[in-house]
Amino acid sequence: MSIQQTEQSKPSSAGPGAASRSGQRLNAERIITLIILAALIVVPVAAYYGDARYWVDLATRLVILSIAATGLNFILGYGGMISFGHAAFIGLGAYAVGIPVFHSINDGFPLIASNNGFLHFVLAMAVCAVFALLTGAISLRTRSVHFIMITMAFGQMTYFAIVSIEKYGGDDGLTIDLRSEWPLITFDHPLVLYGFCLASLFVVMYLVHRMVNSRFGMVLQGAKQNEERLRALGINVYNYQLTAYVISGIICGYAGALLGNFTTFISPEMMDWTRSGELMFMVILGGVSFLFGPLIGAAVFLLLEESLSRFTIHWHLPFGVLLILSVLFIRGGLSGLLQKLGGARDR
Amino acid sequence: MDTSLFIIQTLNGLQLGVLLFLVASGLTLTFGIMDLVNLAHGSLYMIGAFICASITLWTGSFLIGILLAIPATALVGLAVEMTVIRNLYPRDHLDHVLATFGLILCFDTLVQIIWGPEGIAVPLPKWMDGQVLLPGGVVFASYRLIIIGVGLAIAAGLYFLVVHTRIGMLIRAGASNRTMISALGINIKALFTGVFAVGACLAGLAGMLVSPITGTSIGMGNEIIITAFVIIIVGGIGSMKGAFVAAILIGLIDTLGRSYLDDVFKLVMNAEVAETAAPALSAMLIYIIMALILAFRPQGLFPPKTR
Amino acid sequence: MTADAMAPILRIENLCKSFGGVTATDAVGLEVLPGETHAIIGPNGAGKTTLISQLSGLLMPDSGHVYFKQCDITRLAAHKRAHAGLARSFQITSVFMQMSVLDNVALSVQARAGHSFHFWTPARTIRKLREPAMEKLEKVGLQDRAGDITSSLSHGERRQLEVAMALASEPDLLLLDEPMAGVGTEESARMVDMFKSLHGMTMLLVEHDMDAVFALADRISVLVYGRVIATGTPDEIRSNQDVVRAYLGEET
Numbered sequence: 067m068s069i070q071q072t073e074q075s076k077p078s079s080a081g082p083g084a085a086s087r088s089g090q091r092l093n094a095e096r097i098i099t100l101i102i103l104a105a106l107i108v109v110p111v112a113a114y115y116g117d118a119r120y121w122v123d124l125a126t127r128l129v130i131l132s133i134a135a136t137g138l139n140f141i142l143g144y145g146g147m148i149s150f151g152h153a154a155f156i157g158l159g160a161y162a163v164g165i166p167v168f169h170s171i172n173d174g175f176p177l178i179a180s181n182n183g184f185l186h187f188v189l190a191m192a193v194c195a196v197f198a199l200l201t202g203a204i205s206l207r208t209r210s211v212h213f214i215m216i217t218m219a220f221g222q223m224t225y226f227a228i229v230s231i232e233k234y235g236g237d238d239g240l241t242i243d244l245r246s247e248w249p250l251i252t253f254d255h256p257l258v259l260y261g262f263c264l265a266s267l268f269v270v271m272y273l274v275h276r277m278v279n280s281r282f283g284m285v286l287q288g289a290k291q292n293e294e295r296l297r298a299l300g301i302n303v304y305n306y307q308l309t310a311y312v313i314s315g316i317i318c319g320y321a322g323a324l325l326g327n328f329t330t331f332i333s334p335e336m337m338d339w340t341r342s343g344e345l346m347f348m349v350i351l352g353g354v355s356f357l358f359g360p361l362i363g364a365a366v367f368l369l370l371e372e373s374l375s376r377f378t379i380h381w382h383l384p385f386g387v388l389l390i391l392s393v394l395f396i397r398g399g400l401s402g403l404l405q406k407l408g409g410a411r412d413r
Numbered sequence: 414m415d416t417s418l419f420i421i422q423t424l425n426g427l428q429l430g431v432l433l434f435l436v437a438s439g440l441t442l443t444f445g446i447m448d449l450v451n452l453a454h455g456s457l458y459m460i461g462a463f464i465c466a467s468i469t470l471w472t473g474s475f476l477i478g479i480l481l482a483i484p485a486t487a488l489v490g491l492a493v494e495m496t497v498i499r500n501l502y503p504r505d506h507l508d509h510v511l512a513t514f515g516l517i518l519c520f521d522t523l524v525q526i527i528w529g530p531e532g533i534a535v536p537l538p539k540w541m542d543g544q545v546l547l548p549g550g551v552v553f554a555s556y557r558l559i560i561i562g563v564g565l566a567i568a569a570g571l572y573f574l575v576v577h578t579r580i581g582m583l584i585r586a587g588a589s590n591r592t593m594i595s596a597l598g599i600n601i602k603a604l605f606t607g608v609f610a611v612g613a614c615l616a617g618l619a620g621m622l623v624s625p626i627t628g629t630s631i632g633m634g635n636e637i638i639i640t641a642f643v644i645i646i647v648g649g650i651g652s653m654k655g656a657f658v659a660a661i662l663i664g665l666i667d668t669l670g671r672s673y674l675d676d677v678f679k680l681v682m683n684a685e686v687a688e689t690a691a692p693a694l695s696a697m698l699i700y701i702i703m704a705l706i707l708a709f710r711p712q713g714l715f716p717p718k719t720r
Numbered sequence: 721m722t723a724d725a726m727a728p729i730l731r732i733e734n735l736c737k738s739f740g741g742v743t744a745t746d747a748v749g750l751e752v753l754p755g756e757t758h759a760i761i762g763p764n765g766a767g768k769t770t771l772i773s774q775l776s777g778l779l780m781p782d783s784g785h786v787y788f789k790q791c792d793i794t795r796l797a798a799h800k801r802a803h804a805g806l807a808r809s810f811q812i813t814s815v816f817m818q819m820s821v822l823d824n825v826a827l828s829v830q831a832r833a834g835h836s837f838h839f840w841t842p843a844r845t846i847r848k849l850r851e852p853a854m855e856k857l858e859k860v861g862l863q864d865r866a867g868d869i870t871s872s873l874s875h876g877e878r879r880q881l882e883v884a885m886a887l888a889s890e891p892d893l894l895l896l897d898e899p900m901a902g903v904g905t906e907e908s909a910r911m912v913d914m915f916k917s918l919h920g921m922t923m924l925l926v927e928h929d930m931d932a933v934f935a936l937a938d939r940i941s942v943l944v945y946g947r948v949i950a951t952g953t954p955d956e957i958r959s960n961q962d963v964v965r966a967y968l969g970e971e972t
Contacts, residue, residue, distance in 0.1 A: 142507075148506065207707075207708055210506060211650070212646065212707055214450070214506060218639070219643065219703045219704050222639060222697075222700050223697045223704075226697045227693050227696075227697060229693075277839050280839050280842060282838055283839075284823070284827050284830060284843045288816050291816045291819065292814060292816050294814065295810075295815065295816065296831075297798075297799060298799070298802065298810075298814070299802065299827070299828055299832075300799045300800075301799075301831050301836065302799075309837070339639060340517075346507075346510070347511055347514065350507065350511055380522045380526055382521060383518070383519055383526070386515040386516065386519035386522065387515070388515075389512070390512050390515040390516065390519070393512040393515065394497070394501075394512065
């Protein structure tokens with residue numbers, strides 16, 4: 067059904083029927099995956115040299131959002147933890163770039179004043195790790211809708227905290243005057259920035275892929291399906307979920323640091339609960355617990371947004387309708403739908 | 414401390430509290446009975462406000478505006494329930510969140526198409542638009558007092574409905590034990606639709622009442638809905654009493670926090686730090702309360718019995 | 721070792737539990753010997769479920785003691801009992817529906833093997849998890865379904881999977897809480913065969929299905945109103961007048 071579930075029939079010596087079925091699935095998914103990967107590499111390069119900067123920017127945004135969505139999918143899709151506050155991690159990651167740069171230009175706070183990319187990204191991930199550890203430790207004491215609401219509450223707290231810090235622009239946001247500086251490369255070149263983001267996406271996806279199939283991943287997925295049973299097996303579910311939550315926060319913080327470098331303007335608005343909702347939507351749209359789901363979801367989301375907003379300024383209306391229809395009629399997300407159309411779904 | 418200012422701020426907090434209760438009461442019912450997470454509940458608050466504003470401008474009477482807008486909002490609620498919401502009951506919370514998030518996008522855009530991107534200022538009738546002298550020499554806007562009165566009256570009415578009528582018995586039964594109402598042989602579909610429509614009316618009424626003070630605006634529902642969720646979680650999901658107590662509490666804490674937190678902070682830290690920290694903390698205050706409640710008493714202050 | 725061999729694995733002494741005024745467990749004493757299949761039977765409301773809940777740690781007794789491998793586990797938390805080697809299969813089937821059958825058992829092996837903070841090696845390629853898991857599936861006769869998704873299993877097969885998962889934790893004692901409940905006649909015959917093939921493993925079986933109990937048990941204890949009124953071999957129980965009066969009489 068998914069990449070991860072396709073693989074499970076490989077070592078398990080299932081009957082010949084199952085093997086050929088999984089072969090079919092693998093093909094359908096491989097083709098789509100290859101098309102996406104090819105497009106991600108070819109389109110921005112061609113667009114850049116064809117003077118269509120718009121497409122480079124769109125692709126960069128897509129890739130960054132895909133990283134964040136992959137981070138969310140790790141706990142939402144695989145772990146069943148419906149976090150409604152993940153935009154906060156993206157925002158914190160972005161401010162972890164913006165604030166050091168602000169100080170390196172405007173003096174003050176010499177401890178973190180820097181344009182160094184290593185510092186920015188390490189700071190982004192560290193801040194998000196700590197934030198995730200603190201909020202996760204409390205949130206994971208709750209279940210179901212309470213978890214949704216408490217993660218949302220922590221997201222809103224962060225939003226209001228940033229709004230009220232006028233030094234960093236408060237409500238009006240903060241312009242990042244300099245991008246993160248690295249040895250050898252410069253983020254000021256759009257293709258370099260894009261390449262960095264794309265490479266990051268691949269690394270993150272590979273890491274997530276390894277993790278969800280590891281022993282840790284088995285526990286994480288087990289907790290989604292039957293937490294009680296896991297406890298009866300003698301596993302302390304809380305520790306594993308909290309670890310996953312922190313990892314997810316770190317990934318989103320990393321995406322946030324990239325986003326700050328890309329937009330060079332950050333504001334609390336990027337942490338609003340509606341942003342968290344959009345991120346969640348990308349994950350669901352793509353299909354939860356599919357490795358490529360978040361990428362597909364983010365791509366469809368952005369393309370819809372771009373094409374509909376060209377067609378009408380009221381693009382939110384058809385967008386909302388599509389969102390409702392997709393919830394009501396496409397179960398398992400687009401990845402699931404693709405497989406259904408391919409006739410390879412056995413349910 | 415200035416006593417009359419404190420009284421005014423307390424009354425303001427009370428007024429915010431009753432408005433929040435109107436929104437939260439419908440939310441806690443739909444949540445408690447149908448187990449529905451309805452983010453679009455705030456949209457009904459917005460729709461109510463806009464319909465009422467239009468009718469008020471058209472007829473010149475705020476009262477007629479309210480009287481006509483209530484059934485109109487109920488109709489919108491019915492339409493939404495029968496087309497979208499009804500299909501969501503058997504789904505999980507994730508689907509609820511996403512689909513109702515889609516509804517918000519639709520409603521926000523529809524309102525923008527119909528009424529334009531600007532909000533509407535709603536004029537108050539002369540007789541409501543004055544000030545009253547309260548005992549103790551406090552001068553307070555009479556319309557705000559009216560809101561408090563209307564809100565408390567509706568709260569009392571709802572309390573009577575829920576505690577003393579057969580419908581209310583079903584609602585309470587449903588909030589504490591969902592399978593029970595089906596066992597009683599009640600037409601659940603109709604009950605759900607009815608409860609949803611009543612919730613829509615209450616949210617819409619809150620929007621109508623607030624519009625002469627703040628005007629109507631797109632997105633007004635998205636701010637209040639989150640606060641309403643905070644309230645029903647703090648109060649205990651499905652509990653009318655909890656929604657009321659928590660709404661008043663949150664209304665007071667929010668209002669008083671915004672006006673007095675910096676003074677309190679100045680007692681323990683220097684003025685400059687206090688002036689940055691206080692607004693931040695007062696904006697975060699209700700979320701902090703909710704996080705504390707969830708961490709230490711996840712079922713809320715007044716959970717429905719036998720849940 | 722020889723001296724230990726006949727020492728009981730599980731010893732229950734004078735166990736009491738009451739709810740309000742109702743005595744659900746009344747001074748129960750019981751010994752389960754290594755390698756035996758010991759069945760607990762009794763009419764409805766005899767307190768079988770209460771008793772097994774106290775053994776697995778879901779309920780705490782009011783008084784009395786439970787010794788497991790000579791250690792007092794009366795107050796030990798449920799998950800620690802699991803680690804100590806006391807495994808339980810659930811009356812209500814509790815498995816991981818969206819995983820493959822083999823994954824379920826492998827996860828149980830994994831839980832036994834220590835903590836799971838391993839992020840890199842794909843769990844499905846780890847032979848020391850997969851091979852014992854497959855072996856357990858063969859023991860319960862589910863090896864042909866190893867690669868199938870668990871939700872596609874029949875009710876009886878899920879029960880077999882439960883048992884395989886319990887076996888995977890390499891228990892010294894297997895608590896089986898009504899494993900035949902809700903299973904059709906054909907499947908229950910298959911399950912009786914499965915349990916017969918597991919003979920030699922120490923098992924404490926609580927079961928309603930009398931045919932199954934008499935086919936499987938080495939010894940049977942009869943519980944009536946929270947009291948053990950008789951313990952003995954199936955033949956002894958069949959001919960025990962108290963039992964016939966209190967219990968079997970009602971059945972026939």
